[in-house]
Amino acid sequence: MNLRMKNLLMMVIGAFMYGIAVNWFLLPHEIGDGGVVGLAAIGYYALGIPPDISNIVLNALLLLLGYRLLDKKIIFNSLWAVIWISVFLRLPNFLDYTTDQTIIPATVAGLLMGFGLFLIFNAGGTIAGSTVLGEIGNRYLGMKRGNAMLIFDLAVAIPSGFIIGFENMLLTVVELYTCAMFLNKLRSFFGAKKSVTIITNKTEEVTGALSNTLKQGITLINSTGYYHKQSREMIYLICSDKQVANIFPLISNIDKNAFVVVDDVHSVKGEELPRIL
Structure with a gap:
């Protein structure tokens, strides 16, 4: 069917x-x-x-x-x-x-x-x-x-x-x-979907681990810290509640000092994501 x-x-x-x-x-x-x-x-x-x-x-x-x-x-x-x-x-x-x-x-x-x-x-x-x-x-x-x-x-x-x-x-x-x-x-x-933003000194390692685990698109955003004026890439992705639970231990194993922000997403648009939440 x-x-x-x-x-x-x-x-x-x-x-x-x-x-x-x-x-x-x-x-x-x-x-x-x-x-x-x-x-x-x-x-x-x-x-x-x-x-x-x-x-x-x-x-x-x-x-x-x-x-x-x-x-x-x-x-x-x-x-x-x-x-x-x-x-x-x-x-x-x-x-x-x-x-x-x-x-x-x-x-x-x-x-x-x-x-x-x-x-x-x-x-x-x-x-x-x-x-x-x-x-x-x-x-x-x-x-x-x-x-x-x-x-x-x-x-x-x-x-x-x-x-x-x-x-x-x-x-x-x-x-x-x-x-x-x-x-x-x-x-x-x-x-439900969550947006996850990750700031880490080990961007390449974290991104690779997330990509291998989640099997989905991940976005890298160029950013600059205001205080230290240090440039680095932020990791941004959309995932489910269940995936969020798997993300935290994965990131922690690579970089215990990584800064992670998780937000609720009210609507998304894409080929593999439901439009209305």
Whole structure:
């Protein structure tokens, strides 16, 4: 199975988890959501409109907006994910789970939706709705996807209290917050990148060891110390959290006095690095 097919399959799995979260945990407890799904839920509670129909129609409009602002590949992947979410929204509720402790389905739904979004995002898609707006916010404003989505989702969730009641509106906020934070944690844990800057008197030895170990590009930057006016090359590279853990003992074995700075990277662009973190 090639990478393209794996990504399409991953989006289907993510759409399944998202659809199950809505259909089996949110709707039976009259809990809302944000973005298009939140509007679809309101339409279902107030007018009895099937959420899968609302999901397709409303997202089609947003995908038209995204078509002019985002990569065409993302738009296609988003359409693929939206179609499958609508399919899974039509699945019968075999679980038939209801409880008076409604914080439980709100939290479980948030976790399922966060994990589903993680799979869809990692495969290069979105679920349209607020995720298209979140993608735009991430790309053009530098916001984290989860945070950008949360802002747009709350714009729908808070007014929904007039339909589902104040308590269920608060549960909706809990679900959205859980989803956004879990999504950010997953992306941080599995896809986070670090920038590493190294100043050492043994530049050639350290660079060679890093290159042999990491098997990736490393940049040398000409620099001059202000106090001693001494020129030397700084080592700069982008790597994962796991690679950072291996870098420190490697550098220490060569130069115990090396100066190393590690920073979080919010976004990168390159052939082998994910664009959105």
